Structures are given as C-alpha cells and as structure tokens.
Amino acid sequence: MILFKRARDASRYLQKQSDAGKEIGFVPTMGAIHEGHLSLAQASKRNNAFTVCSVFINPTQFNNRSDFERYPVTLEKDIDAVAATGCDALFIPTVAEMYPDNYAAPVYNLGYLETVLEGAYRPGHFQGVCQVVHRLLQIVNPDRLYLGQKDYQQCKVIQRLLQTTNRDHHTEIVISPTLREADGLAMSSRNLRLTPEQRAKAPGIYKALTEAKASIVHKSIADVKATAISRLTADGFAVDYFELVSAETLLLPTEPLERVVALTAASLGGVRLIDNLAL
Numbered sequence: 001m002i003l004f005k006r007a008r009d010a011s012r013y014l015q016k017q018s019d020a021g022k023e024i025g026f027v028p029t030m031g032a033i034h035e036g037h038l039s040l041a042q043a044s045k046r047n048n049a050f051t052v053c054s055v056f057i058n059p060t061q062f063n064n065r066s067d068f069e070r071y072p073v074t075l076e077k078d079i080d081a082v083a084a085t086g087c088d089a090l091f092i093p094t095v096a097e098m099y100p101d102n103y104a105a106p107v108y109n110l111g112y113l114e115t116v117l118e119g120a121y122r123p124g125h126f127q128g129v130c131q132v133v134h135r136l137l138q139i140v141n142p143d144r145l146y147l148g149q150k151d152y153q154q155c156k157v158i159q160r161l162l163q164t165t166n167r168d169h170h171t172e173i174v175i176s177p178t179l180r181e182a183d184g185l186a187m188s189s190r191n192l193r194l195t196p197e198q199r200a201k202a203p204g205i206y207k208a209l210t211e212a213k214a215s216i217v218h219k220s221i222a223d224v225k226a227t228a229i230s231r232l233t234a235d236g237f238a239v240d241y242f243e244l245v246s247a248e249t250l251l252l253p254t255e256p257l258e259r260v261v262a263l264t265a266a267s268l269g270g271v272r273l274i275d276n277l278a279l
C-alpha cells in the first residue's frame, strides 16, 4: 500500500492509474478505523482495480470544538488495518495540505437539507463536510465514492454536492449498509469514547429503532416517535431528535406508500451517537 501525505503526489499518482485504464474507488474516513469503514473498502475492492482510502479529521465539520479535540486518533493502527484489507493507497494529509493559506471555502447550496435533522443540531456541519469531500474529490477524482448508510443524511448531502459541482456524471456514489456490533450498536469511531457503563446502555438506540419498525404497522408516526423518545430518555439518553421521515426527501412523509426511515441522534454523557433504520 502506498501512503500519500501530499495532495499533489496523490493526485499525480492516481491520475496515472486512471490513464492506465484503472477504475478508482475511494473511501474517505476520519480514522479510528473499524469494521464499518473496512466494509466500504472491501466493497470498493470488489468493483474497482484501484482502491484508495483517506484518513483526515476534518476540523471544518465540527461545530463543537471539544468534540473535535476529543475525536479518537489511532493513526498507526489505522494504517495497518487499511493495508491488511488490501487497499492500494492511503491518503493522510495535514490540515495545511487540505486547506492551504490560499484556500477560499466555497459556500454550497444544500437547500433545506442542511436545516433539518443533523443540520438543525449541528449548524455549519454539512458545509464543512462538503468542503472536505469536494477537496478530496478534486485530489482523488474517483470513479466510485463509497459511503456508509450509517450517515444517512450525509449521503444525501454528498449526492447533492456531486450534482452542484457537476461531478455526478463522473463519480458514482455507492452506499453500504450499516455494520453493527453483536448487540446492535452501530459501529462508530465515537464508541471508543464511551465508558463501560455507557457502552452497556448504547444499544438502546438500535432497540428503539427496531421497536419503531415493529410498531409503525399499527401506530401513528407521532405515537412511534413519542414512545421512542420517552424510552431513550428513561434509559439515560439526551435525545436531540427521533424522527420518521421520507427516505427520499428527509421531510415528513406525505404519501401513504412512501418509504420511511427512522433517524435519531442521542447522547450518553456527552458522547453523541447517530443511527437510522429503514422502516
């Protein structure tokens, strides 16, 4: 596996791979690599001659400074894990490499997508996500971009980014299912910050989602939502939201047969976890 620290080196090398007719699959991450990340790399390896991952903790997407400062860093382990999965290259830039002095942060038109759910609770977060993904796409120029369903709204935002930057004809988004621990907890780098007591409670989020799925057939959306929020709160979570929305628009469902997804964000002792389930 080739390790790149400089954008220009990565870009030149990857362009050569493309020129040689290799399709490039790209898996962007913020590190603290777990099986969920590696499942995206494996999906990329199945469909592309060349797979590149990146590890970069993007400061511009953290609306909360202490969340950024406490984000887990396990770079040496990450390099080993990505190499063991058989990735061809790993890009680990510095902040200065990604955002040089002359970098002018664009403002992306994300419409209502950045004002609902995560957008409402994390102002500026999706603009930061778009900045980093846009910059990474310019450097890597992949044929396929691998994203996790775990970050459901992020997938929608990045789809929109590809459209607004006219990349959607060149780069295809491939979304992989959420990998979970045996007890249902969605794998996440932030799980490393949970104390053993919090870790024992954390699967409550998946439980609330599966209960919502089971009860939606005979209960109203408002009832399902209220039950989930009161159960999570009783279990010690600080719930930001638990919403049932259209799987397409992320707005309240308007049609009787619309596909619905339940999305939630809830914290345990300051560690904020998100998850979702198609209903």
Ligand code: AMP
Residues within 6 Å of the ligand: 028, 029, 030, 031, 035, 036, 037, 039, 040, 146, 147, 148, 149, 150, 151, 176, 177, 178, 179, 180, 186, 187, 188, 189
């Ligand atoms: P992150 O490092 O948290 O920014 O995640 C990098 C990528 O991995 C994103 O596309 C995530 O949606 C995806 N991802 C994170 N957790 C999981 C998971 N448990 N299962 C599948 N994909 C995931």
